[in-house]
Amino acid sequence: MASFLTVSLRRKALTALWLCAFGVAAPSAMLLAQGFSNTADHLTGKFEQLDQLLPTPNTYRTASGAPGHQYWQQKADYVINIELNDENQSITGTETITYTNNSPDALTYLWLQLDQNHFAKTSDTYLTQTGRLQGGTSRANPGGGSFDGVKALAFQETFDGGHKIKSVKDAATGQALKFTINKTMMRVDLPTALRQGQKFAFTIDWSFNIVPSETRARSCYEYFPKDKNYLYEIAQFFPRMAVYADYCGWQHKQFLGAGEFTLPFGDYKVSITAPSDIVVGATGELQNASAVMSAEQITRMEKAKTSSVPVKIITNEEALKNESSRATAKKTWTFQAANVRDFAFCASRKFVWDAMGVDVEGKRVLAMSYYPKEGNPLWEQYSTRSVAHTLRVYSKHTIAYPYPVAISVHGPVFGMEYPMICFNGGRPLPDGTYPEALKYALISVIIHEVGHNFFPMIVNSDERQWAWMDEGLNSFVQFLAEQEWDRNYPSRRGPARNMVDYMRADKSRLVPIMTNSEQILELGNNAYGKPATALNVLRETVMGRELFDYAFKEYSRRWAFKHPTPADLFRTMEDASGVDLDWFWRGWFYTTDYCDIALERVTRYDINTQNPETEVAKDKAEAGREPLNLTIERNKKDIPKTYVEQDAEALDYYNKTDKFAVKPWAKEQYEQYLSTLNDEEKKLVNSGKIFYELDFANKGGLMMPLILELSYEDGTKEVRRFPAEIWRYNTQKITKVLMVSKPVASFLVDPYLETTDIDVSNNALPLQVPPTRFQVFKQQQTPQPNEIRTQREYEERAKSSKGTK
Numbered sequence: 001m002a003s004f005l006t007v008s009l010r011r012k013a014l015t016a017l018w019l020c021a022f023g024v025a026a027p028s029a030m031l032l033a034q035g036f037s038n039t040a041d042h043l044t045g046k047f048e049q050l051d052q053l054l055p056t057p058n059t060y061r062t063a064s065g066a067p068g069h070q071y072w073q074q075k076a077d078y079v080i081n082i083e084l085n086d087e088n089q090s091i092t093g094t095e096t097i098t099y100t101n102n103s104p105d106a107l108t109y110l111w112l113q114l115d116q117n118h119f120a121k122t123s124d125t126y127l128t129q130t131g132r133l134q135g136g137t138s139r140a141n142p143g144g145g146s147f148d149g150v151k152a153l154a155f156q157e158t159f160d161g162g163h164k165i166k167s168v169k170d171a172a173t174g175q176a177l178k179f180t181i182n183k184t185m186m187r188v189d190l191p192t193a194l195r196q197g198q199k200f201a202f203t204i205d206w207s208f209n210i211v212p213s214e215t216r217a218r219s220c221y222e223y224f225p226k227d228k229n230y231l232y233e234i235a236q237f238f239p240r241m242a243v244y245a246d247y248c249g250w251q252h253k254q255f256l257g258a259g260e261f262t263l264p265f266g267d268y269k270v271s272i273t274a275p276s277d278i279v280v281g282a283t284g285e286l287q288n289a290s291a292v293m294s295a296e297q298i299t300r301m302e303k304a305k306t307s308s309v310p311v312k313i314i315t316n317e318e319a320l321k322n323e324s325s326r327a328t329a330k331k332t333w334t335f336q337a338a339n340v341r342d343f344a345f346c347a348s349r350k351f352v353w354d355a356m357g358v359d360v361e362g363k364r365v366l367a368m369s370y371y372p373k374e375g376n377p378l379w380e381q382y383s384t385r386s387v388a389h390t391l392r393v394y395s396k397h398t399i400a401y402p403y404p405v406a407i408s409v410h411g412p413v414f415g416m417e418y419p420m421i422c423f424n425g426g427r428p429l430p431d432g433t434y435p436e437a438l439k440y441a442l443i444s445v446i447i448h449e450v451g452h453n454f455f456p457m458i459v460n461s462d463e464r465q466w467a468w469m470d471e472g473l474n475s476f477v478q479f480l481a482e483q484e485w486d487r488n489y490p491s492r493r494g495p496a497r498n499m500v501d502y503m504r505a506d507k508s509r510l511v512p513i514m515t516n517s518e519q520i521l522e523l524g525n526n527a528y529g530k531p532a533t534a535l536n537v538l539r540e541t542v543m544g545r546e547l548f549d550y551a552f553k554e555y556s557r558r559w560a561f562k563h564p565t566p567a568d569l570f571r572t573m574e575d576a577s578g579v580d581l582d583w584f585w586r587g588w589f590y591t592t593d594y595c596d597i598a599l600e601r602v603t604r605y606d607i608n609t610q611n612p613e614t615e616v617a618k619d620k621a622e623a624g625r626e627p628l629n630l631t632i633e634r635n636k637k638d639i640p641k642t643y644v645e646q647d648a649e650a651l652d653y654y655n656k657t658d659k660f661a662v663k664p665w666a667k668e669q670y671e672q673y674l675s676t677l678n679d680e681e682k683k684l685v686n687s688g689k690i691f692y693e694l695d696f697a698n699k700g701g702l703m704m705p706l707i708l709e710l711s712y713e714d715g716t717k718e719v720r721r722f723p724a725e726i727w728r729y730n731t732q733k734i735t736k737v738l739m740v741s742k743p744v745a746s747f748l749v750d751p752y753l754e755t756t757d758i759d760v761s762n763n764a765l766p767l768q769v770p771p772t773r774f775q776v777f778k779q780q781q782t783p784q785p786n787e788i789r790t791q792r793e794y795e796e797r798a799k800s801s802k803g804t805k
Contacts, residue, residue: 046703046731050582054567060246065571066558073563075100076241076266084274084347086230089221092207095238096171099200103244106193111252115236116208117184118255119161124183125257126156164207171201184255186239204239213412222412227323231372233411233423235344245563253464259517260463263341265561270343271334277327279353281370282345283420284337285404292331304355305366310384314353320373322349337419339561341460344418346370346409358388361400365391371410378428378442383408386446393481398454398556406453408446415445417452424449440490448478459559466566467517472531479532497753499533503594504758510592534588541705541754543579551576583724587702595755596700598762599747605691610673612666620660692738700758703727709751713743719751
């Protein structure tokens with residue numbers, strides 16, 4: 001015991017111990033014992049409510065986190081006709097937008113997003129890029145990292161990118177409308193003010209050149225030199241309405257590349273004309289299957305709807321044969337989608353196409369995949385199955401998937417999401433072999449991107465302002481889906497222990513989660529990993545699964561097909577669970593504080609029963625365990641006889657009586673003491689209970705629950721959990737008294753690594769040398785969504801760990 005207990009006191013009066021251990025003292029006395037912190041930190045800090053930071057509730061958004069009784073949002077319906085030019089990789093289009101003003105405001109102009117201007121020669125994205133050429137040498141070598149930087153600069157100067165707006169007209173009159181292009185935004189001035197409940201339809205003619213995959217763009221084409229074919233993954237291709245909302249007015253912050261998209265809901269009808277041998281997949285349901293598919297393909301599609309395994313609509317052999325076709329005729333594929341916020345499509349001669357039906361709460365949904373032969377064997381085995389699995393798990397934790405289809409496409413984009421369709425990487429090496437990490441990368445990116453149908457395609461948050469509201473929430477549910485896929489799935493994001501290295505990084509490289517999307521440092525950790533970890537900590541450690549799952553599902557239900565803000569999430573989670581989480585949101589989302597809880601001291605107390613026979617025996621036993629007193633031992637040799645040993649007159653009762661003998665009056669005092677106790681108090685005095693006083697320090701500033709493992713001397717263990725409010729009176733140091741029935745051999749803070757504690761070396765008494773992080777968990781070096789944009793980049797990494805089919 002002496003190895004880790006700084007004090008071992010038994011001779012402590014029960015009355016004093018009672019006050020400390022059982023809290024019957026007045027609250028003020030307890031506060032003094034805890035070292036009450038009467039500082040600005042206490043008055044305005046960790047446990048204060050978020051009222052000053054969150055927007056004031058109103059009739060549009062309530063204090064409970066629900067939409068208010070006067071909540072409104074705009075609607076934008078599209079009819080789009082485009083032609084894909086496979087000769088020069090360009091798109092020409094005409095669209096008619098019908099905009100409905102449901103706001104109480106009269107609008108004199110409308111704002112649209114021209115995201116392709118991100119690739120214009122004058123793009124602010126290019127102008128604001130900073131950094132060095134990779135490699136650190138004065139020469140740029142072809143094939144080297146610095147040469148890639150040179151090629152990127154050359155591309156920016158030579159590529160004719162951006163939307164070419166040919167005309168903007170009033171759809172009813174045909175009259176030209178005045179418009180102003182401001183970089184990636186376009187303002188269209190209305191002929192008259194558009195008032196609440198009114199609609200306005202206008203037509204835009206436009207074109208643009210598609211960027212190649214080397215740009216790592218979200219929308220691009222990939223060229224296959226062996227068979228001289230192209231594969232297109234096309235998005236952000238048409239002028240799209242910006243959001244006008246109660247919380248921000250027009251959301252027209254410029255698109256610089258990181259902050260993604262904020263869009264209103266609407267109904268789409270899109271017709272895509274392409275060479276007749278090119279296969280097209282898109283958001284929504286195909287309206288003219290008989291015009292673009294063979295009778296055999298339609299039959300296979302019908303079979304797929306009722307199949308529980310993927311059925312090939314276009315087989316491997318048919319896709320291979322189609323690669324050599326060069327049709328001069330054209331086909332038009334027409335798709336319709338209701339109540340979506342965006343539209344995207346894929347196109348290629350190379351596609352294998354498979355599908356299967358998925359039951360989602362009584363509704364049959366079609367899960368589909370489009371992929372070239374280069375994706376096999378991984379894609380035909382895992383893609384559509386991953387889509388189906390994602391729909392089931394996400395529907396369980398949020399709302400039932402409402403759309404008729406969900407599509408995964410393999411091409412140059414490693415991970416990007418749109419309503420009902422997503423673009424995913426994960427390609428085996430040219431000989432068809434792949435490392436195990438690639439298999440999990442494929443499954444993870446499909447889960448993640450299909451999961452984006454829920455966040456933000458349905459729960460439609462503002463990506464341009466808060467990247468974490470879709471990426472973080474989606475990464476959290478992705479973790480749940482991964483763990484349902486495989487018991488030992490190597491998830492990178494979700495477990496608290498996986499976020500430790502980021503949270504203990506140099507604070508100059510960290511920004512709060514609430515940082516605007518275009519200013520985030522380390523996007524993957526900040527917008528994906530940390531919020532996903534925060535939600536997992538809420539679910540597993542702070543709230544518990546039952547309360548969390550109910551509240552999270554309620555948030556999804558409330559804000560499905562609406563525009564939530566962070567305040568709506570924070571307030572709903574508290575409102576539906578009955579748990580005050582303001583301290584949690586403040587620490588995790590508004591600061592870069594980290595968790596480092598240290599166990600600094602442990603003091604043991606035993607009850608003094610005041611029974612002389614019992615206590616004297618304990619004194620004698622303790623004396624026998626005391627270390628040798630060298631001074632006394634040396635004096636026995638140097639001083640043969642002490643004074644009292646030479647003078648008998650100097651001896652009294654105490655010298656002549658064994659120091660451990662029970663004194664007569666002690667028994668009388670004990671009897672008097674017992675007469676003052678009731679039966680319950682007598683039972684407690686003789687219970688043999690042991691008390692431990694533990695001193696903790698919060699060194700990182702992040703308020704977290706205190707989780708403590710007690711390892712007893714008899715080999716048994718117990719875990720005790722204390723809510724984060726244990727820090728509410730003093731956010732830096734606290735003392736906690738524990739009562740146990742048997743001696744404790746050691747104490748350990750955060751035994752399961754569930755709080756993101758960045759320094760476990762101070763978590764235990766007696767001190768323990770913790771295992772390295774590599775011993776605790778094996779960090780997975782796999783690509784993550786939006787971190788690797790091209791297949792080529794992944795292949796370069798995968799070659800060093802080549803596995804088997």
